[in-house]
Structure formats: C-alpha cells, structure tokens
Amino acid sequence: MRSPKDFFAPLALGAPAPVREIPVTPSRMIHFFDPGNEKMAAKVPDIAKKVDVLLGNLEDAVRADRKEAARAGLVAIAKANDFGKTQLWTRVNSLDSPWVLDDLVTLVTEIGDKLDVIMVPKVEGAQDIHYVDRLLAQLEARAGLTKPLLVHAILETASGVANVEEIAGASPRMQGISLGPADLAASRRMKTTRVGGGHPGYLVRTDPTGEDLTEGRTTYQQDLWHYTVARMVDACAMHGILPYYGPFGDIRDVVACEDQFRNAFLLGCVGAWSLHPVQIDIAKKVFSPAPSDVAWARKVIAEMGDGTGAVMIDGKMQDDASVKQCRVVAELADALAADDPELAAAYDAATKEALG
Ligand SMILES: CC(C)(COP(=O)(O)OP(=O)(O)OC[C@H]1O[C@@H](n2cnc3c(N)ncnc32)[C@H](O)[C@@H]1OP(=O)(O)O)[C@@H](O)C(=O)NCCC(=O)NCCSC(=O)C[C@](C)(O)C(=O)O
Ligand SMILES: [Mg+2]
Secondary structure, three states: OOOHHHOOOOOOOOOOOOOOOOOOOOOOEEEEEOOOOHHHHHHHHHHHOOOOEEEEEOOOOOOHHHHHHHHHHHHHHHHHOOOOOOEEEEEOOOOOOOOHHHHHHHHHHHHOOOOOEEEEOOOOOHHHHHHHHHHHHHHHHHHOOOOOOEEEEEEOOHHHHHOHHHHHOOOOOEEEEEEOHHHHHHHHOOOOOOOOOOOOOOEEEOOOOOOOOOOOOOEEEOOOOHHHHHHHHHHHHHHOOEEEOOOOOOOOOHHHHHHHHHHHHHHOOOEEEEOOHHHHHHHHHHHOOOHHHHHHHHHHHHHOOOOOOOEEEOOEEEOHHHHHHHHHHHHHHHHHHOOOHHHHHHHHHHHHHHHO
C-alpha cells in the first residue's frame, strides 16, 4: 500500500502526473466493437457520432486467432479518425492471457494520445490495478504522453466483488467499474446460462390462500444483480469514480434491456454497455434523466432557496436531503444538455410547464 503522501506521484520518471479528479463527461453508453471485424469497423465513424464512448474490444468475443487483427485494427482506426468529443476506450485481454502485454505496449506507444480509458477485465484485487498502474506509467513515459491514461475495472470475479472497495481506490487512474455479469456468474458458480439480465427462476411467491398450494399465488421475479450493483455503486461513490452496468446479452429483448439499464440508473450507475447498435438508443434514453424528473428537480431547487429547512411542494416534504438528490438529477441534465440541443429543449419545455 502506497503512503497517502505518494498517491498522486507519477510511478515512472517522465510519466505525466495522475489526475486529481476523474473527468465526469457523458458516458451513458460504452459501445463495444471488434476492431478486427471489417464490417463492424466500417460502421465505427458513423456510430461515433451517436455514442458517448466507443470501445475497441480485444478480449472475450474476439477469437484467439483474431487477437492480433483486433489490436492492429484498433491502432489503424484510432490513427485514421478524430472522434471529437466521443471518447475512445479499449478493453485489453486479461492479465493472465498471452496477449495483454503486447496489447498494452502496442496501444499505449502507438495510440496512447488517442485513448482515454483502458478497461481491464477479470480484476481480482488491488494488486491487478497496481501492476497495470506501474506498467502504464512506464509506457506513458516511453511514448512521451502528457495526459495520463485512466483505468476501468470489470467486476466479474467473486474475489473482485469481495475486494471491490480496494479496487476502486487502488490508483488515481481508476475511472470507474462495470459489472461483468457473465464471468461473475461463472466465477460464483451461479446456475444461470446468460449474459446479464434476470432469470425466471429467481423469484419470490405470495403466501398460499387455501389448501391448494398452487392456486392464486403471484410470483415476482427478482433482480439477480441488485446486491452486486449496489455494492459497486457504494465502492465507486466512496472513491469518487463512476459505476456502470455492463452488457445485456439478449439483443432481441429490447424491453428487458431497458428495464435492466433503468434499475442500474436508479441505483446510481452512469451508463451501460451497448453490444449492438440497437442498444445505443436504449442506453441514451435510460441514462438521460426524464424531462419530467428534471423539471421536478429544478422546481424543488428553485423553491428550496438556500437548500435548508423543510417545505411542502405538491404535498411532498422537501428538505436538505431531497434537494441534494434533485441537484444530482439537475446537474446531470445540465451536463448532458450542454452538448445536446434536443435534450436541452425537452428539459426546458418540461421545466416551463412545471414552474407555470
Ligand atoms: C452480438 C453480435 C454477435 C450480433 O452480430 P450480428 O452480426 O449477428 O448482428 P446483426 O443484427 O446481424 O448486425 C447488423 C449489422 O450491425 C453490425 N454490428 C453488429 N454489432 C455491432 C457493433 N457492436 N458495432 C458496430 N456494428 C455492429 C453488423 O456487423 C451488421 O452489419 P451489416 O449490416 O453491414 O451486415 C454483435 O453485435 C457483436 O459481436 N457485438 C459485440 C459483442 C461483444 O463485444 N461482446 C463482448 C462484451 S460482453 C462481455 O464480454 C461479457 C463480460 C462483461 O465480460 C461479462 O459479463 O463477463
Ligand atoms: Mg467477461
């Protein structure tokens, strides 16, 4: 464990100083693509205009014999394009794989100035982040980078969940954490066979009403990921970094995808992954606060004055704590609206109506 006094010191001579605050730029959807897949890569310049984050994936979902092609494809795409405000991230191979060292060396030295965040899969504990932290500092120094790369961990092993607080605080590079429900399910020996989402067998049932135990008993499906997402959100909030729901593998089921994303949004996540173009708009809709919620938040803030005391608004008690929640929603809305005139107009129209 580094001394708190050294926490913000660069880990290699010539490496840029770590950031003190994680930049909070919109990241409602982290859009995954395989940079070695020519069809997908061809769509990337257009997709870049619609997403907050583009992520060139090198890990799972890329076949072993396509790993080098994916890495080279990402280098070529990053060199050939300027994605403007859209962030460019990558997911490198896992730290125990034969590919990760070349992933890091190649990407940082070739396109380190174009990359914002490096996502590290299957993180088990702070030791994995420390390894990446030092290596990135050495490579940044070699590449002459002036802006430090940030690190995002995937929470997808049982030990990662057990150590999530120390992972979140392991380095000033830590930008955020995403839930990885598929590997996490396998690591925990859960009996699901899907990538994220619920399971019809995970339910509670109302009590019997008579002798027949099968009659008239409503069941309610429960959220398999509630505990993990809530714990991840706390760990991230404690360390000033950002939590994300990960992938929803049933691409066809856009309805359940929206529900899963919304649960994560309400619990504190700032975004989710889009694996297919159809999931981009779902994430945009869910992770941009609804105009009616923004209008309500702005109304409470306006009526609460300096934010202290207690008042009744539309029959509901408001005080310091509710105005703080309203500020979370209103500040997020302002940040998103700053780059999105359509959203700005929707928020302003709803506010005008609410304030009368
Ligand atoms: C699901 C798949 C196979 C369906 O791919 P498809 O070709 O069958 O779908 P489609 O509907 O036929 O595609 C229509 C068009 O969109 C294109 N397309 C399709 N997807 C994309 C995309 N993402 N970005 C850009 N373009 C895309 C596709 O190439 C096609 O182009 P075309 O019209 O010219 O023929 C495909 O969408 C895909 O491979 N997506 C990415 C999958 C991925 O990255 N998985 C890894 C993340 S999840 C994970 O790792 C788990 C975790 C966290 O680690 C853990 O929980 O443990
Ligand atoms: Mg995984």
